[in-house]
Amino acid sequence: MFYMKAETLISVKTVTMIPGDGIGPEISAAVMKIFEAAKAPITWEERNVTAIKGPGGRWMIPPDAKESMDRSKIGLKGPLKTPIAAGHPSMNLLLRKTFDLYANVRPCVSIEGYKTPYTDVNLVTIRENTEGEYSGIEHMIVDGVVQSIKLITENASRRIAEYAFEYARNNKRTSVTAVHKANIMRMSDGLFLRKCREVAENYKDIKFTEMYLDTVCLNMVQDPTQFDVLVMPNLYGDILSDLCAGLIGGLGVTPSGNIGANGVAIFESVHGTAPDIAGMDLANPTALLLSAVMMLHHMGLHDHADKIQTACFDTIRDKKVLTKDLGGSAKCSEFTAEICRRVQDLD
């Protein structure tokens, strides 16, 4: 009788790791260590995404990074710096264009142990990431008059609405709210809203509501518990997702994921590179860790995801070993070691 171990049946998945700049390498190393302690079936392929000028003079990411991402389909990215006068567009924009990352998903859940004036926040913001106000189409018509174009297309609106409802269904969410300003931007947000309504017809099990952007902002700061999944165009998404991040404690503890066409997904930490504390072992890896947990959920490895998340939240709740930005005085390595210890205890 052949006896096969359960572990050998789970295939090991490859993930492209982009450490990033500043504190990026430290927090990426921390995450890899925690994953090892949790025995997650992931192998990491580290790649660099500094922009290079390709044939034809267009800026692009290095071909080996692109090839690795196309193969693995899943990426985990640390913070990338955008030099001001480098001549090339921001790296995030380049990645977005290369892999057609159309949806930015940010689940905002209150962290027990990291106290903010808002408790019991549990919502997800899904933001259209390719068009809208950030199309970058601007002209100076005459001296002193500038026109910026906000582009809304049917296809992009339908795609994001479909993703939002799929996400709600897969994650057992009860309602989806479309955020818009169709009373003022009648045609553009009107089109977005119409597409959301059409897609909602196919998902009758999920409640669909529409709300003006200003009403959402007003209600969000008074009672964030009334919201579940929010779907919106680019600019509103930018503002609202940062607002929600502020509710749970800031960008240092907020995970984020970018979903692209062809099944590509890149999960990232959205905070900055913090060059002032780079290399000093003071960084807080929570944001990247929670993004990595989101990645595990996306890949279907729910057990490992829950284990790591519980270990991380328990560490924060205990308040004994915390990095400086969370209110403690421990080093990044100590914080990581504590989480690794808890993960191993949970086994």
Place this chain on the structure above:
Amino acid sequence: MTTRSVRALSGALKPLFSPRSPQGYVVAVCHQTHKSTYTAPPARYGGRHTVTLIPGDGIGPELAKHVCELFRFCCVPVDFEVVNVDSTETSEDDINNAIMAIRRNGVALKGNIETNHNLPPSYKSRNSLLRTTLDLYASVMHCQSLPGVRTQHRNIDIITIRENTEGEYSSLEHENVPGVVESLKIITRTKSLRIADYAFRTAREKGRRRVTAVHKANIMKLGDGLFLECCKEVASGYPEITFDSMIVDNTTMQLVSRPQQFDVMVMPNLYGNVVSNVCAGLVGGPGLVPGANYGENYAVFETGTRNTGKSIANRNTANPTAMLLASCLLLDHLKLHGYASMIRKAILSTITDSRVRSHRCYMQYVGGIQLLLLRPALYFDITLNMSSPLCSSCTLLIWEVRAPHLKWSSPSWMQSRALDLAHRGTRNQMTVRLYL
């Protein structure tokens, strides 16, 4: 009321409502475009001002009624010219009448007019039309933490100044190719300079230290870049005021974690919408903050967050504070400062002392303000009719009424009675007679 109390009442009211010495109805000479002091429209016909009142939709008509009631009660020398705007009509006659009335009177008090966005795009938002036609370029909202209102953050005092006529609200949209819509956001140098100048002037007049410009110039380099440049240019003329700038997403994040760091904020139209609504939410909600729209020649006052409140219309649950405070701003604008401060003080004491939970008992709230204003007579009969059973907070309002200017407050036996009634809790009507 008995004749004795009526005489006592008129006697009491005289010192409060002493007639102002007739101000010279000299229309101050208009200087050039940037007037530092606005001249209120002169009062005609016996010293009474005429103000256009546009009730609007949703809770607008009820709030307008409260304002009229309160003004009549306080004998404020303001007559309202009511102009109704029907939001279901597609013709623009109604709104043009309203605009003409405002041109005639110079000032207006308005409720929000609903925009049915299922109508074709040629139907423009009525509120937006009013603002752009009258060139009400500055929308000002002063968000202050109120003592009686419990919120997550304390000690907030932010003035948001929002450009009201251009930016994303230009209503210029087209569909070149089916399925692809372009919406134009226009930023001009003149309007940006104008709003920045307004912001700095206001900061200087009110003794504020810091002006923050909110923008997204890292993405919209030309548009918001121009706005920021104009703000910096104007800032150089006000050396005593610190000027800094912040990106809008960082601003919202800072507002929910540490709102006390902000002082005066100036921004283009859409960011102004977001930031002012966040600030209003932080100090207690849409029912508490008044808003004002100022132009070169006209001023229109409304609730700060401009909601129609369709879901709570006609149910006696809307909070009238925002509209009543907006009417105080109106009175200040007309230079009727005595009335304005009296009403404002009464409103704030009602909120602080009476601990009103307005979603249950706004009706009694307005009664509360009137009680505080009047010198009490022999007794008052107050009848409460509520759609929901008596709640303890409502009872508290009646029994704990105080008249600060008389140093009178309800005796303790009244307060214990209140708790007793509250526990019985099923009556919908109660008549209370307060002997004084």
